[in-house]
Amino acid sequence: MATLNMVQAIRATLEREMERDERIILLGQDIGRNGGMFRATDGLQERFGEARVVDMPLAEGVIVGSAVGLACSGLRPIPELQFLGFGSQAFHQIEGQVARMRFRSQSRYPMPIVIRAPFGGNVRTPELHSDAHEAKYANSPGLKVVTPASAHDAKGLLTEAIRGEDPVLFCEPLRGYRLIKDAVPDEDYTLPFGRLRIARPGSDVTLVAWSAAVVVAEQAAELAEQEGISCQVVDLRTLVPLDVEGLAKAVSATGRAVVVHEAPLTAGFGAEVVATIVEHAFSALSAPVLRVTAPDAPYPFSSLERAYLPSAERSLGAIRRVMGAA
């Protein structure tokens, strides 16, 4: 059991899986010699050769689109989007092709493709690099959307994604790459999709988050603790499939919920979380479910991102409101 940061856990998982299954091939910008912008593929080209770790031309559409063809040929491609924001260049290939090829071909062509994509803010990137687009992909049936919040989960969920037969958008929190560190077992393991994790027990309010926002929720829980409010923190782990039952149960236990996420409010995935809670745990609710999110403005330039992103303080405000204390 080693303590790894998230990028190390991901790199190690890729290495392990590539050893295990030679059908796996990595595609992306700068992933070979350079080892990826964040070193998530460091040394893998040396280890597995240029045929399996492929530096691609700068074109997200064909990075994803050729993965579709590679999968049709029987391989298991893992394309990387250098940043999720540039997934928009491949949006037609992701929502229209990767997500639907199984259906379109009536299972003749399964799509065991894992699209890795770092995203999320507070790391002073230039424009468009930090956008949290997960809701757009969650509304694209055929795809699964996975959002680990710890190094441990990153390994287990990535292994599950790679070994599965369905296409996965695997969203990695940029801010967590080096900051999030935790104990990661050496041996192989998978974590099932659609099972949330209780990141922190608590009895008054349930905070629901995923990816880097789990850390924010945990910080908010700390602050709330100091005011005598006990917060449970739920890490969804995967958005599609969504753990509907687990969510309903967690919220029912407290009767109050706040969702925290980095995407803009309107039509962000937090809306789905609220709607699901309302459908499945309405009678247990003793307060409106609130959302703490980025505002309905584009991800701003770096000097503004701290104010833009949901913070522990803003989350605390919402916690107080659902407690009727503000």
Add this chain to the structure above:
Amino acid sequence: MATLNMVQAIRATLEREMERDERIILLGQDIGRNGGMFRATDGLQERFGEARVVDMPLAEGVIVGSAVGLACSGLRPIPELQFLGFGSQAFHQIEGQVARMRFRSQSRYPMPIVIRAPFGGNVRTPELHSDAHEAKYANSPGLKVVTPASAHDAKGLLTEAIRGEDPVLFCEPLRGYRLIKDAVPDEDYTLPFGRLRIARPGSDVTLVAWSAAVVVAEQAAELAEQEGISCQVVDLRTLVPLDVEGLAKAVSATGRAVVVHEAPLTAGFGAEVVATIVEHAFSALSAPVLRVTAPDAPYPFSSLERAYLPSAERSLGAIRRVMGAA
């Protein structure tokens, strides 16, 4: 006051506005000589010339992307996506460029662009033509998303969109093009964005819908009437801006709500509607807010679309449930 179908109302509005403002220029596939796949631009090229009604190469990215440049030059482009489903090919230009250029340029380059796009099902189109992608665009700040449900509203909202300074995704219901017919005043008028319309009064349950789903909600209300349930039907008209206050008020009046939409459930815009209702009208709710939507599957081939789309019958089921009667 003439009775027009929706496509006639749209065509007439385009003609009127092009007369009024010579900065307007239309771009799209097959919009010129052919007058558009659905005749929404019929005769406009003859009337205004090839320089203002432009048949474009088959490339959605540059249809939208060149509109950005045309707007920077001082023109007011109205690009057409032949079908909203092919907006995915232009997704990076829409969410990353059109929606953000005002912010990126700090208002040096406003984007008075109206992207027209037919969408929606039950017209037996081939794959990918009928997808309801509105939620993806609603989660793209900087853009407005407009979804008229009547010929009257199509005229008023399109006029407002064209005369405004913000970029608008103007979603036109394919099924409604010829089926939806109503009285349209001859004179100019605009309808303000962010003001919903009560399409039908009622006191027991509020049905919330937009675009072609308003018709489904109205049919469901008819069915419910026969069971003695009085349904109010709300037509949101615009998703961004969302009429938060009007929605809260409408739902508060009945205490029960059902949202009907054509997009898949998960992360569809219905989730936003529920979350907004919960935040702003929680105390008035006497039942969970339910959603009647397409399932979390890709838009299917045409023989399956009737079962896929939300129907009056399925809506009635949800109405009964929120009434505690099922």
Add this chain to the structure above:
Amino acid sequence: MSILTTSTGGPTPVRILAPDGSVPDGYRPPLPDSELLAAYRLMLMSRRVDERAFNLQRQGRLGVFSPVNGQEASVIGSAFALDPTRDWVVPQYRELPAMLRQGYTLERFLLYCMGDPEGNRMPDGVNLLPIQISLAAQIPHAVGLAWGLRHQGRDSVVCVYFGDGASSEGDFHEACNLAGVRRAPVIFFLQNNRWAISTPVSKQTGADSFATRATGYGFPGELVDGNDFFAVHEATLLAVARARAGEGPTLIESRTYRMGPHNTADDPTRYVDPEELEAYRALDPVARVRSFLLEAELLSEELEHRMRAEIEEELAAAVAAAEARGAGRPEQIFDHVYADPPPRLLDQRDAITGEAQ
């Protein structure tokens, strides 16, 4: 700017089979007689399917259908250069005969046109990707497929079909560029039928040929008369040989003409100049092969008659079989969405199929 086959501006397409069915002295087709006849039979089949499908559509028995009419030499000449047992076809939506050649069936195609997803299920072992509606989206797939097969030591070649319209999409460029870098064994078969629905090729591009684009990606481009079965076939054979030998991709511009409407919903009289259409009718690709075969005494009126009768039977059987299956069942909405479907989707299935019962 006009890039008609008959025009003189720009590069001249390679032509072997003249409109009157004659070939240059001493020219010997690279196909055995039986294959030549098989190709001609497929042409007749294609024409007949066009007609029949239109009628069925008008009777409400089929959904949208896009005829091949005018492009038979282009589609079939190229398909006959492939080896269906190892080579692959990646279609757009107007290449039924190439799909049939690979092993697809008429019955499935009719199901497809009836809006049944089963119709887009390529039979096991048949080297075909499904029909693609999102224009040009299949081109990157073809490159990945070719690359992946090569990666696994297979000697397969992939032929991807797309139109002049589709060639304007970014996907075309990204795919060609990647194929050039990876020297993937892929043939980019661009059918320039002069129209993208109502958009003439003069509004589609400012270039006087699409074939020249290949240079910008580092591989050869060929321009052929797409109404000439032999020119198309020879160019494709060459491209197959190059790809098979590891020499990488080829772009073939097959300059042909869409003689019918775009599809059953289209009214080409709104935009097609009738004189132009007439001019192209004189270049009919099927008539040319017929004249050649008659002249070569490979075909007789009687043999043709027999072919037509057989085709009629096959088609009638396929229509009957497809219609016997009946319309789609609601479960099909859910059947092939995920290998491992989310519980939420299963609940939705139960709700929808339950109600439908």
Add this chain to the structure above:
Amino acid sequence: MSILTTSTGGPTPVRILAPDGSVPDGYRPPLPDSELLAAYRLMLMSRRVDERAFNLQRQGRLGVFSPVNGQEASVIGSAFALDPTRDWVVPQYRELPAMLRQGYTLERFLLYCMGDPEGNRMPDGVNLLPIQISLAAQIPHAVGLAWGLRHQGRDSVVCVYFGDGASSEGDFHEACNLAGVRRAPVIFFLQNNRWAISTPVSKQTGADSFATRATGYGFPGELVDGNDFFAVHEATLLAVARARAGEGPTLIESRTYRMGPHNTADDPTRYVDPEELEAYRALDPVARVRSFLLEAELLSEELEHRMRAEIEEELAAAVAAAEARGAGRPEQIFDHVYADPPPRLLDQRDAITGEAQ
């Protein structure tokens, strides 16, 4: 495949100014002396900004910064062929000197690098689009801008900059193709600096030149030595003249070399061959112009010294002014999102700025 400026494979880039600063006999630069000196001064400025910005970044006073180092002739040679009062520049992110030439200011650029959106606000009347981070997305904008200006009777030319990497995006293709159809007055200025972060051009394309792509769109392509101020300048002048005369677009491949890291976060020692880098240092574009100017006695050591001192002052003043403004204010998140912001956004503004107070 190597497409180094020095390599012999593929087409040879046009060169006028040799690495030693000599020009062909009788060659007379098309610029007046004062402009030549202005161009040289801008080169010095650019180099100095590169250094200073790196230091500031290391001190945490600036965010990400991408140096121009090595591409000064390419950026400035082209910019000096435009008339800033009527022509437009559409930048990617590595063309600061071209932007300054158009009328952008150092202070704003520093603000931009400090993460203040105001820094991307082009001054009124300055013919510039904002810096673009989404690679190639600006190319369609340039075509639309050129077309729109022409539509309104203006005689402006638009020059859009982008890299070898960006040229692989679909947006490049779609934009070039549209420009060819519309004969838009646009110059596609492709800076082939051999790298896209760590990706060498040999993995970016299989072609031996990007310039050849123009043929496939129906307009001319030019390949020039991008480290040669005169070659770049002349090619751009020609392209401007063509565009101005209504003859449509030109694609210029300016073959240069990125001598520094991709940006402040990049470590090129991981992937750049030091010998290759050395070889390119010998082709330094600034040194070449310097030798030429000294030889022509337009420049003296003393004049250069004065220039440097001025530049130092300007830069110091700009840094001071930018830093005096301080970091961003939360209201800026909301200020320019909509002309007519949704009430919900206004509520969000109140909540966030209220809390920040």
